[in-house]
Amino acid sequence: MKHATLAAVCALACAALAPAAIAMPINDDFAVDIDLAATSDYRSRGISQTQGDPALQADVMLSHISGLYLGAWTSNVDFGFASKTRQEVDYYAGWAWQMSEQVNLDLGYLRYTYPKESQYNLSEFYAILDVQGFKLAAYYSSDANTQYGKDQDSLYTWVGYHRVLPMEVGLELRYGRVDFKDPSYWSHNGQSRDSYREWEARLTRDFLGLTWRLSYLDTNLSQAECASSYGFDDVCSATVVAAVSKHF
16 A cells, blocks of 8 residues: 555645734744644544654744745654655745735645655645635645556645634634545445545634644545555544644
């Protein structure tokens, strides 16, 4: 089993990459954001990238007053078997446009890299529209790797909603679909499909200078379908993930 499909669904946990409202100013035009996080499981698009183990993650982003930004994000990973890579390093650049007080558009490019396993590397273009708390996003790749050992198109789309609840608790909801050009998942009876669905409900709260997160995630992949593509039958199942992060 090749882990290329697993690499193809890695992402920045579906976080919008637009410049944060609070950042460390360099001068009147530039600012830097730094985020450090610890999470009980690194899940990307519903799939565990660490076989259910904890992960340490870091993000550094340089933003310009115009809305342009670029940065790098990293996390430990564990794809199991004979995979040599133990790290994911993502590079991104984009433009965040504040169209109005309630409407934001984020356009960008992502490059996923995996030291010692460069065959997993891939690129994505993304667009995220936020209108009064409702989000619509699309991530497109033309060089996703699969079991077939060749590049193919993939599309990840999701809809989401976020708002602030009483006691300053943040609520984030997401429902997404991952599509590949070729069949990538097989059931016990041999039936195949080229897509799956995933979803997440997340609560966040700032406390003691840290941001605390608690998420419930799941996919509609069966254990057999999960194992057929990722080699393990438990990396796609429902789980609760706890995380804490510090923003500088």
